[in-house]
Amino acid sequence: MLATLPDFTRGKIIVIGDVMLDRYWSGQAARISPEAPVPVVRVNDSEDRVGGAANVALNIARLGGQVTLLGVVGDDPEGLELKQLLETEGVNCEFVVAPSARTICKLRIMAQHQQLIRVDFEDLPLQFDRAGLQAKLKQQLPEHDVLVFSDYGKGTLAEISVLIDIAKTAGLKVLVDPKGTDFSRYANADVITPNLGELQAVVGVCADEQALQARGRKLIADHHIATLLLTRGEAGMTLVQRDSSHSLPAQAKDVFDVTGAGDTVIAVMSLCMAVGMPLVEAMYLANLAGGIVVGKLGTSSVSNEELARAMHGDRDAAQFGIVSEDELACLINGAKASGERIIMTNGCFDLLHAGHVTYLQQARALGDRLIVAVNSDASVKMLKGETRPINGLPQRMTVLAALACVDWVVAFEEETPERLYCKLLPDVIVKGGDYSPDQVAGGDCVIKAGGVVKILQFVEGHSTTSMINKARGGE
Numbered sequence: 001m002l003a004t005l006p007d008f009t010r011g012k013i014i015v016i017g018d019v020m021l022d023r024y025w026s027g028q029a030a031r032i033s034p035e036a037p038v039p040v041v042r043v044n045d046s047e048d049r050v051g052g053a054a055n056v057a058l059n060i061a062r063l064g065g066q067v068t069l070l071g072v073v074g075d076d077p078e079g080l081e082l083k084q085l086l087e088t089e090g091v092n093c094e095f096v097v098a099p100s101a102r103t104i105c106k107l108r109i110m111a112q113h114q115q116l117i118r119v120d121f122e123d124l125p126l127q128f129d130r131a132g133l134q135a136k137l138k139q140q141l142p143e144h145d146v147l148v149f150s151d152y153g154k155g156t157l158a159e160i161s162v163l164i165d166i167a168k169t170a171g172l173k174v175l176v177d178p179k180g181t182d183f184s185r186y187a188n189a190d191v192i193t194p195n196l197g198e199l200q201a202v203v204g205v206c207a208d209e210q211a212l213q214a215r216g217r218k219l220i221a222d223h224h225i226a227t228l229l230l231t232r233g234e235a236g237m238t239l240v241q242r243d244s245s246h247s248l249p250a251q252a253k254d255v256f257d258v259t260g261a262g263d264t265v266i267a268v269m270s271l272c273m274a275v276g277m278p279l280v281e282a283m284y285l286a287n288l289a290g291g292i293v294v295g296k297l298g299t300s301s302v303s304n305e306e307l308a309r310a311m312h313g314d315r316d317a318a319q320f321g322i323v324s325e326d327e328l329a330c331l332i333n334g335a336k337a338s339g340e341r342i343i344m345t346n347g348c349f350d351l352l353h354a355g356h357v358t359y360l361q362q363a364r365a366l367g368d369r370l371i372v373a374v375n376s377d378a379s380v381k382m383l384k385g386e387t388r389p390i391n392g393l394p395q396r397m398t399v400l401a402a403l404a405c406v407d408w409v410v411a412f413e414e415e416t417p418e419r420l421y422c423k424l425l426p427d428v429i430v431k432g433g434d435y436s437p438d439q440v441a442g443g444d445c446v447i448k449a450g451g452v453v454k455i456l457q458f459v460e461g462h463s464t465t466s467m468i469n470k471a472r473g474g475e
Contacts, residue, residue, distance in 0.1 A: 016070040048081055189226070212230075248284060347375070
């Protein structure tokens with residue numbers, strides 16, 4: 001978690017792709033038609049929303065970004081409606097108007113908040129002035145930092161490889177929400193964001209996580225793509241690069257409609273990249289945003305307020321409690337950006353006792369956030385012997401996370417937390433016992449980074465070993 005949202009108003013982004021109008025007719029279905037075995041919907045409400053690439057642009061604008069949208073519309077009322085909806089929200093529309101085409105419109109008939117049928121109005125493939133689209137793109141490039149391609153396979157991006165080359169030559173970062181099975185079209189992009197089904201349609205069905213990541217790495221290496229952001233539904237997201245990967249769990253409590261979730265994810269990623277955020281932190285915010293929009297009905301966007309609330313606890317996002325290393329790295333960066341002092345300690349914490357609690361309370365008093373790193377079951381055995389731990393890792397972490405003085409709990413596999421401390425670089429390492437600062441694993445990394453090591457004395461008369469011996473003596 002980041003403690004605060006970045007300043008998205010600094011983001012200057014071009015979105016180009018298939019724009020469309022999403023139209024909703026809603027009502028009640030209380031009977032079956034006498035003409036055919038279909039429900040009769042008495043429509044009492046209608047609403048127009050922007051869809052496709054237009055929804056990406058809208059998400060960017062609602063988060064405060066400066067965004068220009070390029071796309072193709074017909075010379076028709078739907079095209080005018082689409083432009084009006086977007087410009088009202090602050091999106092700069094640079095459309096190519098194709099007199100021989102019709103604006104893509106998807107009509108959804110809804111009853112009792114359920115979609116009964118979708119009716120598509122479109123003439124495909126789109127016929128338009130491709131040179132005119134390229135000219136509009138070239139005109140906008142000097143004023144922007146990031147370019148997002150939103151490909152829905154309707155034809156606007158039939159020559160996307162040319163457009164990517166134009167953008168990369170101008171020095172822009174390029175993100176692509178892909179479509180189809182020919183990912184060579186997206187060569188030289190900085191980030192592509194397929195979902196799991198789209199990726200496996202290209203690389204084949206993967207039997208396990210290892211195969212998935214290996215094939216993902218081969219794909220991006222073959223096409224000179226820097227990063228693959230894989231959206232995985234209830235399994236969350238995975239960021240795959242040539243020499244590393246990072247995963248986050250899904251953040252949605254309830255899923256009502258996945259329509260437009262991919263638009264929101266790439267919109268947030270593009271904004272984060274435009275303001276210079278690391279990709280892992282960008283993925284964290286994109287994951288939160290995706291979890292918000294799938295809890296809404298229909299094509300939707302996310303606001304700064306919703307994203308901030310998700311960061312700070314209105315959802316089951318990992319704002320406190322048990323977190324992964326990747327999540328914790330994002331949490332620490334955000335907290336430090338807000339001026340918070342990060343305290344970190346570690347241990348087995350096999351049987352939590354009063355001495356532990358007092359020690360942790362004293363540690364928390366040294367700063368604003370307390371992280372407890374917990375030895376895995378295997379590393380406890382290395383330290384304490386084959387009879388330990390008494391309690392498994394999930395139980396030990398759960399008890400620690402319930403303490404008011406503890407903000408985040410993370411596990412580590414090694415015998416010492418040196419690697420973890422050197423990766424996370426807290427402001428203060430706290431250790432209990434008769435150590436000197438130079439004896440604390442990872443202390444040298446933290447001190448070199450400007451942090452300190454503090455030694456606290458344990459409360460006398462309390463230890464896990466004495467508790468175990470006492471329990472065994474009473475048997």
